[in-house]
Amino acid sequence: MPEAxxxxxxRAHWDAIASAAKELDEKRxxxxxxxxxxxxxxxPPLPPRLVPVDEAAEKELKxxxxxxxxxxxxxxxxxxxxxxxxxxxxxxxxxxDISDADLLAExxxxxxxxxxxxxxxxxx
Numbered sequence: 001m002p003e004a005x006x007x008x009x010x011r012a013h014w015d016a017i018a019s020a021a022k023e024l025d026e027k028r029x030x031x032x033x034x035x036x037x038x039x040x041x042x043x044p045p046l047p048p049r050l051v052p053v054d055e056a057a058e059k060e061l062k063x064x065x066x067x068x069x070x071x072x073x074x075x076x077x078x079x080x081x082x083x084x085x086x087x088x089x090x091x092x093x094x095x096x097d098i099s100d101a102d103l104l105a106e107x108x109x110x111x112x113x114x115x116x117x118x119x120x121x122x123x124x
Contacts, residue, residue, distance in 0.1 A: 010091075013087070013090060013091035014091075016087040016090070016091075017084070017087045017088055017091060019087075020080070020083045020084040020086075020087045021084055023080060023083075024077075024080040024081065024083075024084055027076065027077070027080060028066070028069065028077070031064065031069060032061075032064050032065075032066070032069070033050050033061070033064075036053070036057075037052060037053060037057040037060055037061055038050040038051065038052060038053060038057065038061070039051060039052075039053050089103075092106070092110075094106060
C-alpha cells in the first residue's frame with residue numbers, strides 16, 4: 001500500500017476512534033453531571049467548575065459514580081463501547097467477531113514485533 005494511502009487510511013481510523021471515544025465521554029459526562037443537577041461556576045483565574053444546583057442535587061450526584069454506571073451497564077453505554085471497540089478493531093484490521101483469545105494473541109504478536117523492531121505482517 002502506498003504511503004499516502006496508508007496515511008489516509010490511518011487518519012480515517014484515527015478520526016473514527018476519536019469520534020467514538022468523544023461520544024462515549026460526552027454521554028458518560030452527561031450521566032455523571034446532568035445539566036439539571038449542576039451549574040457552572042466561574043472562579044478566575046481557575047477554570048470553570050461544576051457544582052450542584054442544590055442539596056438534593058448534591059445528594060443525587062454522590063450516587064452517580066463511574067463504578068455504579070459500569071456496574072449497571074445500561075444499554076446505551078454498552079452500545080457506545082461496542083462502537084469504540086469496532087473502530088479500534090478496524091484500525092488493526094481485525095474482524096468484529098474476533099475471540100478474546102485470538103485478540104490477545106494478535107496483540108501479543110504485534111507487541112513482540114514492535115519490541116524486536118520487526119514490521120508485522122497484516123492479519124489474513
